Amino acid sequence: xxxxTYIDANGESRECEVAAGLSVMEGAxxxxxxxxxxxxxxxxxxxxxxxxxxxxxxxxxxxxxxIEDSTLELAADRRPNSxxxxxxxxxxxxxxxxxxxxxxxx
Amino acid sequence: MPQAPFVVIGAGQAGxxxxxxxxxxxxxxxxxxxxxxxxxxxxxxPLSKKFLSGDVEADRLLFRPASYYDKLDIELRLGxxxxxxxxxxxxxxCEDGSRLPYAKLALTTGARVRLLPxxxxxxxxxxxxxxxxxxEQLRSALAAGHRLAVIGGGFIGLEVAAMARxxxxxxxxxxxxxxLMARAVSPEVSAxxxxxxxxxxxxxxxxCSVREIVPGDGGLQLRGxxxxxxxxxxxxxxxxxxxxxxxxxxxxxxxxxxIVVDIHAATSDPDIVAAGDCTMHFNGxxxxxxxxxxxxxxxxxxxxxxxxxxxxxxxxxxxxxxxxDQYNVKLQMAGIGMPFDVSVTRGHQADDAFSLxxxxxxxxxxxxxxxRPIDHMACRKLLAQGTMLTPEEAASEDADLMQLxxxx
Numbered sequence: 228x229x230x231x232t233y234i235d236a237n238g239e240s241r242e243c244e245v246a247a248g249l250s251v252m253e254g255a256x257x258x259x260x261x262x263x264x265x266x267x268x269x270x271x272x273x274x275x276x277x278x279x280x281x282x283x284x285x286x287x288x289x290x291x292x293x294i295e296d297s298t299l300e301l302a303a304d305r306r307p308n309s310x311x312x313x314x315x316x317x318x319x320x321x322x323x324x325x326x327x328x329x330x331x332x333x
Numbered sequence: 334m335p336q337a338p339f340v341v342i343g344a345g346q347a348g349x350x351x352x353x354x355x356x357x358x359x360x361x362x363x364x365x366x367x368x369x370x371x372x373x374x375x376x377x378x379p380l381s382k383k384f385l386s387g388d389v390e391a392d393r394l395l396f397r398p399a400s401y402y403d404k405l406d407i408e409l410r411l412g413x414x415x416x417x418x419x420x421x422x423x424x425x426x427c428e429d430g431s432r433l434p435y436a437k438l439a440l441t442t443g444a445r446v447r448l449l450p451x452x453x454x455x456x457x458x459x460x461x462x463x464x465x466x467x468x469e470q471l472r473s474a475l476a477a478g479h480r481l482a483v484i485g486g487g488f489i490g491l492e493v494a495a496m497a498r499x500x501x502x503x504x505x506x507x508x509x510x511x512x513l514m515a516r517a518v519s520p521e522v523s524a525x526x527x528x529x530x531x532x533x534x535x536x537x538x539x540x541c542s543v544r545e546i547v548p549g550d551g552g553l554q555l556r557g558x559x560x561x562x563x564x565x566x567x568x569x570x571x572x573x574x575x576x577x578x579x580x581x582x583x584x585x586x587x588x589x590x591x592i593v594v595d596i597h598a599a600t601s602d603p604d605i606v607a608a609g610d611c612t613m614h615f616n617g618x619x620x621x622x623x624x625x626x627x628x629x630x631x632x633x634x635x636x637x638x639x640x641x642x643x644x645x646x647x648x649x650x651x652x653x654x655x656x657x658d659q660y661n662v663k664l665q666m667a668g669i670g671m672p673f674d675v676s677v678t679r680g681h682q683a684d685d686a687f688s689l690x691x692x693x694x695x696x697x698x699x700x701x702x703x704x705r706p707i708d709h710m711a712c713r714k715l716l717a718q719g720t721m722l723t724p725e726e727a728a729s730e731d732a733d734l735m736q737l738x739x740x741x
Contacts, residue, residue: 268376297706
């Protein structure tokens with residue numbers, strides 16, 4: 228199973244096994260990662276699963292599509308490596324991915 | 334004597350959010366979430382979308398894993414209902430006769446489907462879509478039947494129709510009014526969706542009322558004033574919901590088409606709050622009383638309700654937003670656009686990517702966006718900030734709305 232490292236807003240880091248086919252957001256929810264709220268359930272409507280992709284993984288993860296790019300406008304402190312984790316599907320190619328959870332509670 | 338627990342009745346999205354927010358706000362006392370379904374809190378929007386089509390299974394609808402409730406020390410009481418609220422004693426009378434004291438109580442009882450009022454509506458192949466069990470039954474019925482009739486051209490009916498067409502089913506949709514989603518969107522947007530569904534092969538009948546349902550031809554016959562309207566193997570009814578206000582009303586709390594709460598989500602009882610679909614609430618953003626059925630309202634109002642429970646005077650002032658997925662079209666709604674006196678179109682219908690911006694008394698009040706998420710997000714920002722926008726700016730692709738929104 229692919230391993231994803233989540234670093235929450237308090238800096239706490241955890242490596243979690245997430246089944247391929249789930250989203251990075253769903254992996255966070257299953258593992259109780261702080262700060263991933265996902266109030267719209269992954270419909271790309273709310274931006275509360277906003278995270279920063281580790282620089283080394285940006286190419287593999289790729290850029291957001293138009294809908295996600297627009298939805299990211301709702302996120303506080305958007306950066307070039309911002310993504311909505313509900314829109315990233317976990318696969319073997321992403322084994323080892325590192326994401327930093329943004330401030331989604333405000 | 335230990336303090337009585339905080340109790341939340343209704344384990345939907347609002348109920349879960351109340352519990353989550355209470356813990357985030359530092360409430361460390363006993364917390365009980367009571368739900369009458371057997372499932373832990375789960376997402377409802379996919380029930381008429383990806384779950385129905387079989388793209389997503391039930392376990393992926395759960396908001397949180399079981400470990401979450403342990404970690405936050407939330408006692409889930411599933412498959413249980415509450416018979417009565419005894420306000421004078423600050424106690425609940427549960428279905429099994431036991432009594433449960435509460436220090437604070439949150440009502441997140443949601444809404445139930447409006448039942449089809451015509452003769453013959455109580456048959457096994459007449460379906461509704463409100464909870465997971467409904468949707469599971471419909472899913473298997475859809476697998477067995479080929480001809481689907483839908484009564485109701487609102488979000489649920491249209492989403493089900495779109496899903497069924499995607500599964501190759503024959504679909505007839507009957508709407509009593511002369512246009513689709515009449516309560517939520519403008520006539521122009523209704524017309525676009527009527528064309529969309531017809532282009533996907535739905536037999537769409539507007540201004541068409543069903544008077545009676547009779548068994549026939551291996552399935553159902555839908556009859557109107559002048560004879561048979563349609564025949565189908567199964568029927569889905571999506572004609573709106575009724576808020577679950579009985580518990581509150583019987584306890585003497587004010588109910589007026591919803592449990593009446595103020596801008597703090599507080600009822601007239603200082604120990605009882607309410608949030609979500611069940612409330613007729615003073616909406617700080619709209620400046621009037623309203624009942625909303627949406628994820629946004631469930632979550633944001635629940636946060637306010639939790640704050641009130643711990644004695645913080647937060648006010649519920651949030652721009653309403655909604656969405657619907659039909660075929661490959663994403664409809665996103667910001668604000669409450671109806672009624673409006675001026676509307677302008679941004680983009681082009683022919684491209685299947687456009688927005689209608691609505692103005693009332695010269696002020697932007699909302700927008701419906703079809704495959705134009707950037708317009709939707711810009712509108713939400715503009716509305717939240719109260720930024721002035723002219724109809725000319727809204728209609729002109731030369732004006733960068735997100736830029737205007739960012740500038741505040």
